[in-house]
Amino acid sequence: MESQDTVETINRHKQLGLSDGQVIDMYRYMLLARKYDERSLLLQRAGKINFHVSGIGQEAGQVAAAFALDRQNDYFLPYYRDYAFVLSVGMTTRELMLSVFAKAEDPNSGGRQMPGHFGSKRLRIVTGSSPVTTQVPHAVGFALAAKMQKKKFVSFVTFGEGSSNQGDFHEACNFAGVNKLPVIIMCQNNQYAISIPAHKQLGGKVSDRALGYGFPGVRVDGNDPLEVYRVVKEARERALAGEGPTLIEAMMYRLSPHSTSDNDLAYRTKEEVDENWKKDGVAGFRNYLIGLGLWSDEQEQDLIAECNLELKAAIEYADNAPFPKPEDTLLHVYSDSDLKGGA
């Protein structure tokens, strides 16, 4: 039997309504997020910053979800690995670096929160915290407001499969199901909750739980951005049509350790990680674009250079930006200027 040198790539994005320009844009965000993540890890290892929590391995699905939403109107409640998502909805690498360096100008929190705790009213990214899954009821609250005010937006919330075990997940899903609210609830199942593998977190599938809440649950290959795009788009259409929530379980793999404070090889093998690198969604999407003749090695090199340049400028800016004033610790406890914190 003769083997073929090349397999013909079928254009899958056209039928989803995505232009060539849009899929290239998607890829640019994926790569930018990957480079941002790698650079943050280096900054931490070099002692320039204190902490980094990685989203490597999850970029493809995150970007795809963002592109399927209305980035001018919808409300977003991302979780701490969603760098590619927040970049896709308008946050800049400078803004992310200001957060990483905990500087006053950080729009997420003014240097108050750990990196990965996103928030920006301008971008309709709702402020988040560290106790996991608390954002799911908030997303349902935004969706309730949309329904009550008859506004044409949806809320979109993400979290990990470990977090899907919290009561807030179940309470919020049920509330959304009862009231048929326009919310898209997306679990990024990256197979690990710090060290605990999915089979010790979940007795079944996260997506199957939707049955009990009375709305559709869809499991999708999170490394396939076009599939993620399709299911999020359909979920959004259902939400706007008044048909209620959708639960999406995007299957991924956390290629990095949990955070810069974690040694993942204490609980998983290098072989397992290497095997999953082969399924990396970013590389897969690059190959897809190359297969269609939409991308080339040359463009890849140019984009990497561009990302590096942008990141270098962002780091320089953030590194040189002033810290918050120490006494500003007392600000913004309440709206009233005379009700500052402190004794």
Next chain:
Amino acid sequence: MAIMEYIDAIRLAMKEEMERDKSVFVLGEDVGLKGGVFTTTKGLQEQFGEERVLDTPLAESAIAGVAIGAAMYGMKPIAEMQYSDFMLPATNQIISEAAKIRYRSNNDWNCPVVIRAPIGGGVFGGLYHSQCPESIFFGTPGLKIVAPYSAYDAKGLLKAAVRDPDPVLFFENKKCYKLIKEEVPEGDYTVPIGEANLLRQGTDITVIGYSLPLHFAMQAAEELEREEGITAHILDLRTLQPLDRDAIIAAARQTGKVLIVHEDNKTGGIGGEVAAIIAEHCLFELDAPIFRLCGPDVPAMPISPPMEKFFMLSKEKVKAEMLRLAQY
């Protein structure tokens, strides 16, 4: 002016605020068709519809969390916890989320939610329908906590809470619902959050407290004046957080003898903080040690009548302690 019960004043406050502002809505268990297990929201669904008086699934963290989300969008939710004893599943939402939203976002987002919860015993509610959980939330900066004593304050404070741009816990006393009847204006007024209220002027002893036990103190003060010629200066904190320090210090200085009363148990209660404020600012103006009369340090109130009576404060208990302080 109309004579109304404490519970009517709370209902009227919600009704008026919902009429005034379309973004105000009520959510909780049984608040809709039934009108609340105590009838606090009776008639509201009839007037404002199912969406704005929303019966929710039985899940307190979702009630709080969904309200918080809606509030961040710009709605003005009033979330009801059926009993304050059942609000603990929502503490993560209240303490980790609502209280920190403005601070953690560097003033970008805020959370104007009101969470109402009935507190207190004396209704044969047993351990889990009688608690005073103020001290669980007290000391969480970012939260405001109010606990009205009178019907007038209940209406004015709830209206102020709805208009407040930050999260407010509204602890209404369930024993006061029907017990307290007084003149309450039907028109619009608010009682400012953060200001204590002097209920009574006196020169011999100062009583500081909040909610139901102040009614005992007021009755005891009248009797002590009549019987012993002792005059009591009585301060209603009204807002538990942030405490009105100036009013506390002034009230303590007024007589140099201070009794603090609350139904929440003594250890870790708000009275400890009030005592500390007095000690920090006017210790050497005191003529007696600070007295505290509070619920006993047991997990919660038993249902058996003699045990409930033992736990609860009363006019007699407060009066005896006031007299002991006056004679110190």
